Amino acid sequence: ESLAQEETEPSAEREQEISFISDDGTGMRIARTPSAGPTGEWWLPALDFANSRYSQLDQVSKENVQNLEVVTTWSTGINHGHEGQPLVVGNTMYVVTPFPNYLLAFDMTKPGYALKWKFEPHPDPTAVGKACCDLVNRGAAYADGKVIYNTLDNHVVAVNAETGELAWMTKVGSADEGETMTMAPIIVKDKVLVGNSGGELGVRGWLKALDLQTGEVQWIAYNTGPDEETLMTSPDFKPYYAKDQGEDLGVKSWPPEQWKLGGSTVWGWVSYDPELDLIYYGTGNPGVWNPDLRPGANKWSLSIIARDPETGQARWAYQLVPHDAWDYDEIMENILVDMPWKGEMRKLLIHPGRTGFMYVLDRETGELLSADKYHPHTNWASGYDLDTGLPKVNEAKRTHMGQETYDICPSSTGAKEVFPSAISPRTGLVYIPAHNYCMNFQGIEANYIAGTPYLGADTMMYPGPGGYLGELIAWDVVNGKKAWGIKEQYPLQGGVLATSGDVIFYGTTDGWFKAADATNGEVLWKFKVSSGIVGNPMTYIGPDGRQYIAIYAGIGGWIGSNAFEKISADDPTAALGTTGAAANLKKVTARGSDVYVFALPEE
Numbered sequence: 238e239s240l241a242q243e244e245t246e247p248s249a250e251r252e253q254e255i256s257f258i259s260d261d262g263t264g265m266r267i268a269r270t271p272s273a274g275p276t277g278e279w280w281l282p283a284l285d286f287a288n289s290r291y292s293q294l295d296q297v298s299k300e301n302v303q304n305l306e307v308v309t310t311w312s313t314g315i316n317h318g319h320e321g322q323p324l325v326v327g328n329t330m331y332v333v334t335p336f337p338n339y340l341l342a343f344d345m346t347k348p349g350y351a352l353k354w355k356f357e358p359h360p361d362p363t364a365v366g367k368a369c370c371d372l373v374n375r376g377a378a379y380a381d382g383k384v385i386y387n388t389l390d391n392h393v394v395a396v397n398a399e400t401g402e403l404a405w406m407t408k409v410g411s412a413d414e415g416e417t418m419t420m421a422p423i424i425v426k427d428k429v430l431v432g433n434s435g436g437e438l439g440v441r442g443w444l445k446a447l448d449l450q451t452g453e454v455q456w457i458a459y460n461t462g463p464d465e466e467t468l469m470t471s472p473d474f475k476p477y478y479a480k481d482q483g484e485d486l487g488v489k490s491w492p493p494e495q496w497k498l499g500g501s502t503v504w505g506w507v508s509y510d511p512e513l514d515l516i517y518y519g520t521g522n523p524g525v526w527n528p529d530l531r532p533g534a535n536k537w538s539l540s541i542i543a544r545d546p547e548t549g550q551a552r553w554a555y556q557l558v559p560h561d562a563w564d565y566d567e568i569m570e571n572i573l574v575d576m577p578w579k580g581e582m583r584k585l586l587i588h589p590g591r592t593g594f595m596y597v598l599d600r601e602t603g604e605l606l607s608a609d610k611y612h613p614h615t616n617w618a619s620g621y622d623l624d625t626g627l628p629k630v631n632e633a634k635r636t637h638m639g640q641e642t643y644d645i646c647p648s649s650t651g652a653k654e655v656f657p658s659a660i661s662p663r664t665g666l667v668y669i670p671a672h673n674y675c676m677n678f679q680g681i682e683a684n685y686i687a688g689t690p691y692l693g694a695d696t697m698m699y700p701g702p703g704g705y706l707g708e709l710i711a712w713d714v715v716n717g718k719k720a721w722g723i724k725e726q727y728p729l730q731g732g733v734l735a736t737s738g739d740v741i742f743y744g745t746t747d748g749w750f751k752a753a754d755a756t757n758g759e760v761l762w763k764f765k766v767s768s769g770i771v772g773n774p775m776t777y778i779g780p781d782g783r784q785y786i787a788i789y790a791g792i793g794g795w796i797g798s799n800a801f802e803k804i805s806a807d808d809p810t811a812a813l814g815t816t817g818a819a820a821n822l823k824k825v826t827a828r829g830s831d832v833y834v835f836a837l838p839e840e
């Protein structure tokens with residue numbers, strides 16, 4: 238009896254620390270742990286491990302949001318895409334810039350937020366030529382007195398949050414091989430979790446865990462290759478669907494040796510469920526884009542993988558799209574909530590897919606509970622078979638070598654990009670920053686040369702039907718349908734914040750920062766910032782007890798780089814084929830590098 242007690246104690250202890258944010262109206266609940274920081278601060282990229290981007294702050298509400306004013310602004314001086322979001326720890330705000338990846342610390346107790354220090358990691362400029370999609374960075378995470386983030390040249394850096402001194406730095410990838418890093422780490426207990434970019438250069442995707450204290454690599458989970466290397470050897474590894482079961486699928490689902498160039502990178506978001514003690518992430522496109530050069534399912538590209546953070550061993554894996562023919566990276570955010578589902582409380586994983594489908598899974602088992610089109614023009618598949626977990630592919634839209642396939646929706650840029658959604662337990666809605674593009678796609682020959690583009694496709698993207706390029710879609714999870722949407726002339730390439738004041742914040746690529754009513758989508762306030770927005774809004778309580786809202790203004794990223802002077806609007810294949818979709822961004826915005834902070838007027 239005493240033995241059993243001992244065994245259950247650690248997890249019981251863990252669970253005691255977990256609190257839940259909930260709302261009686263929807264029955265939705267979101268786990269929060271002390272390691273996500275106190276209410277009013279912002280320690281993790283997505284605020285919490287659930288990737289909810291839902292703040293409990295309510296001083297700014299739908300009744301008063303129209304009074305928001307600028308409190309302070311400053312320029313980071315780096316004119317590339319400002320993705321991600323600041324962190325707030327105590328009275329300090331931390332900002333990571335695009336390459337050369339400065340970390341700036343601002344003293345929020347000083348008027349105008351005086352700079353406390355600037356950390357310069359001096360990344361190797363070789364990485365600049367390897368990044369597919371501008372020189373972006375999606376932010377930092379805080380734990381144990383350290384601010385931790387990735388540099389474009391594949392270093393994970395931990396900086397003393399107080400002094401700005403380097404605590405440790407670990408090189409985890411090789412720019413010579415085409416690897417870069419743009420994603421924001423999360424810190425689970427004593428492990429820092431990071432992933433690589435380079436799916437367009439034939440790299441092999443991975444997730445690595447580093448020791449929070451020393452920066453030493455604890456485990457590496459590749460997303461292609463033998464089970465030994467994908468860490469799928471545990472008896473607890475139980476993929477839900479037959480199609481995902483079997484030995485060494487990360488080798489056998491590829492032509493010989495192709496898995497070594499198989500992409501499936503991790504450049505998006507990682508989630509963690511402290512109760513189940515599992516991490517979740519999505520993987521990118523298989524290398525090479527041309528599907529005829531890699532017959533097979535190409536595991537584990539376009540998959541959602543659940544792992545034990547301690548060992549890295551996989552618990553389940555579900556491939557959303559076998560044998561991708563459209564470059565649909567599925568590194569999108571996985572939002573973890575518990576919710577009544579068909580009369581029963583379920584532990585859900587919500588994944589707004591690049592494919593245009595909203596995937597809802599049971600995150601204990603990896604079972605697909607629903608997959609509904611949230612992008613109305615999605616035509617590469619008609620739906621999903623929930624018994625097999627397979628998409629019902631429209632073969633007329635499957636791309637091939639030497640053959641142009643026309644009018645595929647959505648395009649490779651997806652029905653949404655990496656820019657993250659938010660969820661609100663008060664409304665039961667997921668707020669998705671979506672866009673509306675279709676494409677023509679042709680597979681072509683590709684030769685692998687380490688560290689150079691390895692695409693094997695000509696793509697041309699253009700606006701989808703309807704006369705709009707962006708839409709903030711409020712999606713009713715349980716009923717599997719759109720509740721409402723806010724159409725935007727330009728593509729949405731920034732994240733969303735939801736608050737318990739029932740306000741949704743988001744930014745547009747033409748530089749409008751907007752607040753909308755979370756219940757019905759009425760735009761309540763908007764402010765024109767200096768440059769297009771590709772960052773994610775965040776909120777916190779300042780030293781004076783007031784609620785503040787921060788956002789970056791600085792156009793960039795893949796689609797956003799069409800605003801850069803060097804991209805020719807006359808070349809439809811420039812910016813990886815997106816100029817047809819976004820060339821006119823140049824007319825409405827230009828490069829920027831600003832942080833904006835807003836608040837209600839002082840009483």
Ligand SMILES: O=C(O)c1cc(C(=O)O)c2c(n1)C(=O)C(=O)c1cc(C(=O)O)[nH]c1-2
Pocket residue numbers: 320369370371373418419420433434435436437500502503504521522566649650654655793794795796797
């Ligand atoms: O396959 C990859 O490794 C990889 C990496 C990245 C990146 O690191 O930013 C992007 C993409 N793919 C990609 O497909 C894509 O659409 C994209 C857009 C952006 C952006 O910041 O706007 N990055 C990336």
